[in-house]
Amino acid sequence: MLKNNLLLRAAKGEEVERAPVWLMRQAGRILPEYRATRAKAKNFVEFVKNPELAAEVTIQPVDILGVDAAIIFSDILVIPEAMGLPYEMIEAKGPRFPNTIHTKADIDKLKIADAGDLDYVMKALSLTKKNLNNRVPLIGFCGAPWTLFAYMIEGSGSKTFSKAKQFLYTHPDLSHQLLEKITQSSINYLKGQVIAGANLLQIFDSWAGVLSEKMYYEFSLKYISKICDALSPIAPVTVFAKDAHYAVKKIAETSCNSIGLDWTIDPTKARQEAGGKTLQGNADPCLLYADEKTIISETHSMLKAFGKNRYICNLGHGLYPDIDKEKAKLFVDVVKEYKW
Numbered sequence: 001m002l003k004n005n006l007l008l009r010a011a012k013g014e015e016v017e018r019a020p021v022w023l024m025r026q027a028g029r030i031l032p033e034y035r036a037t038r039a040k041a042k043n044f045v046e047f048v049k050n051p052e053l054a055a056e057v058t059i060q061p062v063d064i065l066g067v068d069a070a071i072i073f074s075d076i077l078v079i080p081e082a083m084g085l086p087y088e089m090i091e092a093k094g095p096r097f098p099n100t101i102h103t104k105a106d107i108d109k110l111k112i113a114d115a116g117d118l119d120y121v122m123k124a125l126s127l128t129k130k131n132l133n134n135r136v137p138l139i140g141f142c143g144a145p146w147t148l149f150a151y152m153i154e155g156s157g158s159k160t161f162s163k164a165k166q167f168l169y170t171h172p173d174l175s176h177q178l179l180e181k182i183t184q185s186s187i188n189y190l191k192g193q194v195i196a197g198a199n200l201l202q203i204f205d206s207w208a209g210v211l212s213e214k215m216y217y218e219f220s221l222k223y224i225s226k227i228c229d230a231l232s233p234i235a236p237v238t239v240f241a242k243d244a245h246y247a248v249k250k251i252a253e254t255s256c257n258s259i260g261l262d263w264t265i266d267p268t269k270a271r272q273e274a275g276g277k278t279l280q281g282n283a284d285p286c287l288l289y290a291d292e293k294t295i296i297s298e299t300h301s302m303l304k305a306f307g308k309n310r311y312i313c314n315l316g317h318g319l320y321p322d323i324d325k326e327k328a329k330l331f332v333d334v335v336k337e338y339k340w
């Protein structure tokens, strides 16, 4: 049915003619077309809740950059909201939670979200699916339980997430209760996304890097693994744990299909540790500030290092807002034109 299913074949470890390419945070940020659509909504939260507008900006990078997949325009913070903890997006600053989690009573009050609580995302997915007309696969996503926990306790972004980590050290049992509730909500949510049309799912653990290795396994990977077990029977799952370079081997032991790598990880070393699983990544987003010649040669060496099969080309984290869209397009074109 899909005209271009490179991403799905690569994720499942099947043979491909060339590596698929998409870019984390490709919807928004660098595209003037995104900003024009965003201006039609009152604010970010309302924008995310508008399926027509969300579908429009989801498809923009497929048309403009020529990527091999669309990722649904939404945010990881819709899950805390669906559980009863609303968020705001402060212009030029980032997310903020007016209320945060402090006590057992706060955790008990949260509901386990189901897909119906996120009906606007389901509608955005099915509308996007219809409008994509089977051109490329559609990626659904959620935040990893630990990354969502970090925002729900901290109340905003942070360099250290020390309030969230303080909670792990001082209330480990309550921490597990909250992580479990987020995990159950995320499973319900992702199952709904697959029913609504998502072809592959990615779990973003953006704040993996603030935890020690030991704490990472106990408070993060354990829950990611539960999500993989629940979802991988119905759709391929990618786990992207930013700055958890030590964890590739353990992530490969979960039932995920592919592992997202940031740019600090050497492709050859990751191959040895990934146990035959597909790898995704891992160009430094800052490479796209370089001149064209450098972008081309660095991208070529990355492709050579990963090899054609079991590989999804991407950046090692999301695009930065001031990256020139022509440079992003060049990166995509270089991957698509590479002679394997």
Ligand code: CP3
Binding pocket: 023, 024, 025, 026, 027, 028, 029, 038, 044, 071, 072, 073, 074, 075, 076, 077, 089, 093, 094, 095, 141, 157, 204, 206, 318
């Ligand atoms: O990949 C895509 O393009 C799909 C859409 C998407 C958004 N957020 C839209 C968005 C995805 C996959 C996310 C995930 C997300 N959101 C993550 C994990 C990925 C990562 O970058 O580590 C995180 C940590 C968040 C939380 C969040 N949302 C932050 C910290 C911010 C503010 C700063 C920023 O990243 O721009 C957002 C806002 C946000 N989410 C924007 C977009 C397009 C920019 C808001 C705007 O339009 O003004």
